[in-house]
Amino acid sequence: MNKTSSSYILWLGCLLQVYGLHRFYNGKIATGLLWLFTFGLFGVGQLIDLFLIPDMVDDYNAKLRAKMGLSAAGVPLSDPVVATQTIQVNPKEQLMVKLLKAAAAHGGKLSVTQGVMDTGATFAQVETTLKEMVKSGYVGVDNHPATGVVVYKFLELSS
Incomplete structure (x- = not known):
């Protein structure tokens, strides 16, 4: 990247009778040659360039x-953006999702034992998580009519 200060230093080449160096530096070869052979358009172009140098550098x-x-x-415009941050999922939320999937597989109803078998979590973890889900209103509590086992009924999954 070109610097404005470097362009101004090259502009001072006119003091040594070498005009247009700042134009060569900023990629303006044709006008650089014109400035070189016409003494910076007889000094007028060189003087005007004093004010145009910042724009020349920006354009280049x-x-x-x-x-x-x-x-x-x-x-970079062509490279895809890559995420540098990973989203940490709460283990309790992961267990809730696993329990939800297990309930869907069991017709919308789930006992603690079924939850343990399907998720691999402990009895205490499954029971605590199911009770939290009951408090949230997504799950209801019932008893199995024949065995009396506590069954958690997922209201949106059961018919």
Whole structure:
């Protein structure tokens, strides 16, 4: 990337009778040659360039970024954005999802024992999680008519 300060230093080449160096530096070869052979358009062009140098540098840098496939901020335009942060899922929430899937497999009803078998969690973890789900209103509690086992009924899954 070109610097404005470097362009101004090259502009000072006119003091040594070498005009247009700042234009060569900023990729303006044709006008650089014109400035070189006409003494900076007889000094007038050289003087006007004193005010145009910042724009020349910006234009050159923008063209260079575009050629390299970068945005104005220097971010690659063609490469896909890759997530650098991973989302941490709460283990309790993972257990809730596993219990939900287990309930779906059992017709919307799930006992603690079935939950333990399907998720691999402990009895205490499954029972605590199911009780929390009851408090949230998504799950109801009932007893199996023949065995009396506590059954958690997932209201949206059961018919």
